[in-house]
Amino acid sequence: MSEHIVTAFDQELNALKQKIAEMGGLAEKMVSDAMLALSRRDAELAQSVRQMDARLDALQREIEEAAVLTIARRQPMAVDLRDIVATIRIASDLERVGDLAKNIGKRVMAMEGQTLLPKAVIGLMHLSKLVLMQLKVVLDSYTARSVENAVDVWQRDTEVDALYTSIFRELLTYMMEDPRNITFSTHLLFTAKNLERIGDHATNIAETVHYLVTGASLPLDRPKGPGSITALSDVSAG
Amino acid sequence: MSEHIVTAFDQELNALKQKIAEMGGLAEKMVSDAMLALSRRDAELAQSVRQMDARLDALQREIEEAAVLTIARRQPMAVDLRDIVATIRIASDLERVGDLAKNIGKRVMAMEGQTLLPKAVIGLMHLSKLVLMQLKVVLDSYTARSVENAVDVWQRDTEVDALYTSIFRELLTYMMEDPRNITFSTHLLFTAKNLERIGDHATNIAETVHYLVTGASLPLDRPKGPGSITALSDVSAG
Numbered sequence: 001m002s003e004h005i006v007t008a009f010d011q012e013l014n015a016l017k018q019k020i021a022e023m024g025g026l027a028e029k030m031v032s033d034a035m036l037a038l039s040r041r042d043a044e045l046a047q048s049v050r051q052m053d054a055r056l057d058a059l060q061r062e063i064e065e066a067a068v069l070t071i072a073r074r075q076p077m078a079v080d081l082r083d084i085v086a087t088i089r090i091a092s093d094l095e096r097v098g099d100l101a102k103n104i105g106k107r108v109m110a111m112e113g114q115t116l117l118p119k120a121v122i123g124l125m126h127l128s129k130l131v132l133m134q135l136k137v138v139l140d141s142y143t144a145r146s147v148e149n150a151v152d153v154w155q156r157d158t159e160v161d162a163l164y165t166s167i168f169r170e171l172l173t174y175m176m177e178d179p180r181n182i183t184f185s186t187h188l189l190f191t192a193k194n195l196e197r198i199g200d201h202a203t204n205i206a207e208t209v210h211y212l213v214t215g216a217s218l219p220l221d222r223p224k225g226p227g228s229i230t231a232l233s234d235v236s237a238g
Numbered sequence: 239m240s241e242h243i244v245t246a247f248d249q250e251l252n253a254l255k256q257k258i259a260e261m262g263g264l265a266e267k268m269v270s271d272a273m274l275a276l277s278r279r280d281a282e283l284a285q286s287v288r289q290m291d292a293r294l295d296a297l298q299r300e301i302e303e304a305a306v307l308t309i310a311r312r313q314p315m316a317v318d319l320r321d322i323v324a325t326i327r328i329a330s331d332l333e334r335v336g337d338l339a340k341n342i343g344k345r346v347m348a349m350e351g352q353t354l355l356p357k358a359v360i361g362l363m364h365l366s367k368l369v370l371m372q373l374k375v376v377l378d379s380y381t382a383r384s385v386e387n388a389v390d391v392w393q394r395d396t397e398v399d400a401l402y403t404s405i406f407r408e409l410l411t412y413m414m415e416d417p418r419n420i421t422f423s424t425h426l427l428f429t430a431k432n433l434e435r436i437g438d439h440a441t442n443i444a445e446t447v448h449y450l451v452t453g454a455s456l457p458l459d460r461p462k463g464p465g466s467i468t469a470l471s472d473v474s475a476g
Contacts, residue, residue: 075313
């Protein structure tokens with residue numbers, strides 16, 4: 001392989017990595033703005049999140065097309081090939097993070113004018129901070145190619161699940177106390193679920209970084225907390 | 239390119255398509271069994287769905303690895319390359335369908351021993367039939383490379399969303415009528431959401447089939463019904 005072709009591959013890979021960085025920044029902003037919109041009951045900010053999603057979807061398509069073209073033109077092998085595959089996987093996870101943030105924004109708009117218990121939102125803000133940190137750390141781990149930081153994120157998913165479960169239980173108690181709490185609590189339940197799923201995507205990206213750097217997969221069984229599903233059966237038994 | 243290499247590519251592509259067919263059949267069975275488990279309150283069947291998910295995850299990894307090796311070895315172009323990319327995308331969507339079916343199974347197990355209103359499950363069974371049909375038709379459209387059938391599935395997503403919305407509203411009314419309905423209704427709300435998301439993945443696969451056969455994407459804006467999110471605001475306003 002002549003040096004000229006290697007340089008072209010490096011240019012194309014770097015262009016892909018830049019698009020991943022742009023997607024990552026945008027996805028983080030969408031999650032952050034959606035939650036800010038929730039805490040402020042700001043429907044206009046929520047609407048702006050929905051509009052950012054179009055850019056994110058476009059980036060994902062651009063990355064996939066460019067990655068496929070690079071594979072066809074440059075015929076990368078081994079680590080170079082894993083690098084390209086990694087951009088496809090990460091773009092897919094980030095596109096889904098954007099969808100989840102957009103859905104949180106939609107719920108904020110749907111809750112416009114409704115009363116809700118401010119205390120019910122506190123746990124959600126805490127969960128969103130944790131999930132945003134996971135996203136930031138895992139995207140940094142990709143840029144730095146740091147397996148250690150990626151594995152940290154993967155393991156910390158247990159904490160995300162535990163916090164999600166406690167928020168879920170809390171919202172259930174509000175619903176049972178007073179039927180007037182049911183509507184907004186249902187919105188918040190789904191918002192919590194969306195945040196937990198954003199956390200799952202951060203963990204997926206961690207698995208991709210691990211595969212990229214080591215060539216091996218993390219164990220099939222991601223560390224999981226008890227989860228909300230058993231929480232429901234506990235609460236109903238009590 | 240010698241005939242020998244083309245034949246090897248065809249063999250590898252066919253092997254990938256067979257794995258997609260196996261994944262598709264398994265994903266359909268998982269959804270079907272999970273819903274059967276729900277209608278029968280059969281925790282053992284629900285547990286078996288969870289075990290099938292390991293096989294599905296393994297297939298997805300096998301497909302991704304084999305697809306990447308094929309690209310590296312055979313250096314396919316144009317339609318051949320789209321064929322390989324399509325298997326990666328479809329495997330990713332089917333793996334998520336399996337996760338969603340597994341989650342439905344988990345909820346069935348969590349609901350063991352709980353009372354629920356049988357009428358509340360009827361709408362869900364209807365939604366699951368619709369979604370299973372979408373999966374079947376779109377997987378057939380992939381095998382047959384039929385853009386027409388893929389577009390049908392893509393358009394019918396509006397129907398899936400409309401049915402999901404009506405089930406959501408119905409479950410909200412049960413929750414408001416009687417606090418004793420809240421726990422199981424919450425399980426069913428999330429089950430309905432999981433089914434709606436399975437429908438979304440069928441639509442993703444339809445988009446992939448369209449791209450595979452025509453080389454072009456479907457419009458960014460998938461047809462969407464009003465959706466459950468506005469349903470909640472309507473119900474609370476009333």
